[in-house]
Amino acid sequence: MERRYFIRWMTLSALASLLPPTLSACDSGETPPTPSSNNSPDIDTSMGEDGFQALGTIPQLEAQGTILDRRNAPKSVLIFRHPDTQAIVALNPMCTHQGCTVELSADENRFQCPCHGSQFGLDGAVLSPPAEKPLPYFEVKQEGDLILVKAQ
Ligand code: FES
Structure with a gap:
């Protein structure tokens, strides 16, 4: 393997090693909080015919x-x-x-x-x-x- 390919391969390997923690952080199942909102998540908020x-x-x-x-x-x-x-x-x-x-x-x-x-x-x-x-x-x-x- 030529030296420049070896260096590229090592760089990509180093970057790839950072992926699992990053992916697991994205896949924690947690929903980011909506700052300051305190609306109720368990009511039907669909709009009625009267616009309410x-x-x-x-x-x-x-x-x-x-x-x-x-x-x-x-x-x-x-x-x-x-x-x-x-x-x-x-x-x-x-x-x-x-x-x-x-x-x-x-x-x-x-x-x-x-x-x-x-x-x-x-x-x-x-x-x-x-x-x-x-x-x-x-x-x-x-x-x-x-x-x-x-x-x-
Ligand atoms: S955004 Fe400027 S006074 Fe409220």
Whole structure:
């Protein structure tokens, strides 16, 4: 065997020896987590003829405080109870400035964007720029324990 073929063969052999750990890491059977999403995986989320889609349950909302569903991203849906009215509210949590996901403030009376500091009221209205447009709201209805949202 010529020297250059031997070196190529050794290089390929060395690379091949790295494959099993790489392949086993890919085949661990684990699904990568969806950061920040806490939607319920065990409900039928197919869309009804009226355009509403079940995205969570009342017990889930009571247990978690919020439901963040990213299945329809970029039209993600954040569901929460308005602290004053106790009404179930759903809005798109993507900041209207550049699309970061807003977060509920510690006192739960506004949303804050972690990227450039925009703030929004619980009704989605802009309280503090640089965002100029409000967070879009979605229609919500409740059927039994299901929370249905018209996000399309
Ligand atoms: S992306 Fe939210 S303030 Fe810039």
